Amino acid sequence: MPGGGALPALLKIGVIGGLGLYGVANSLYNVDGGHRAIVFNRILGIKDKVYSEGTHLMIPWFERPIIYDVRARPHLVESTSGSRDLQMVKIGLRVLTRPKSTQLTEIYRTLGENYNERVLPSIIHETLKAVVAQYNASQLITQRENVSKEIRKILTERAAYFNIQLDD
Template sequence: MVLRGEAFMKTFNIKKIVISVVIALAVLVVGASSLHAVPAGHTGVVTRFGAVDDTVLSEGLHVVIPFVTRVVDMNNQVTKAEVVSASASKDLQTVNSTVALNYRIESLSAASVYQNIGVNYENVVVIPAIQEAVKSVMAQYTAEELITLRQTVGAEIQEEISSKLTPYGFSTQSVNIVDFQFSEEFNAAIEAKQTAQQNALKAEQDLARVKVEAEQKIAEAQAEAESYRLKSQEITDQMLKMEFIDKWDGKLPVVVSDGQSLFNIDSILDSAASSAGSTSDSASSTTE
């Protein structure tokens, strides 16, 4: 009897320990289920028995009702969606464009987005909105304008996307046109046009250079002619003076001033040269 009693007590103690452990584990599970931590940059959308509650949870640790309340964390951080879209320009050129959209979900709209769209909102709403906006805007510009007015085109695409996503609770931060791809024929035409423009610019620059060089040569010729004229004039004057000296009879004019004779040989030579020059000119005129 004593042995049976001891065996019963041992069995009872083991069961007691097992039950205690099970209860402790259950308490831990329930306790853990009653706490939810919303990550930074997220909004916790609360559902009760599957229905979305109007109450949303901010960042941090919150107490919820286990097995009744479920929290879905919706990302409010800026997210990038990049789309490759094929469209036609105004002049019917095929354009493959890569467009990147930076967007986010407004915190106050997190519950509405989850309820009406779900967690796959990017594929359901965002990407189709980008594709539609790109096609709509591209059709308003020629292929060449898409290149030259790239910034304007990007701004219009963002405006078009915003008009589509804002009603759902999304905020568009920026749109970047990452790349434009055109047909090989269009690229060849653009390259040929650029080459022609470069050749025309080079020809214009060459013409301007030739004009400047010609003006420089004219200026040099004029300066050389003027120098030659001055030298010729100087030589002519000297020759006239020499001719006068050869013909001079040695007599000097006398000027009396205060009882003294004065004369200036330079003035006499200059006067004689002038006279000789005049005589030469008269003779030439008579001969003609």
């Protein structure tokens, strides 16, 4: 039928154009300041590249960005531990942590997206109990600076094993 093919042709162009716009819109993602991203590919797995701030391309439906906050975040922990003279001591600890941005792919592979909740409570409690057990209750007050330095040193070493940096 000559002349009657304009409507189906326009419909095809509209559908193809709509799908094209949808694909282009879903192929972009933004990484905000203070964040980094890694990309999970449904076929190949995690890509090794860490993406910094800005707008980046991905393949829709096959890739998805995993965005990490790499700014220092505070964690408050209170723990009751036994001192060397067997007195129970309640200690509060505030720690500023952030992931090592160059190791985000390794963090995702080993710990997942919620690495803080998996690692920090256990290493902080273990460290507090180990250090507090070396001092008497009175020494914890009089030698507060030494206790703080020792806790910081041990926590920094333990967190580095999990690719987490301590800032404070």
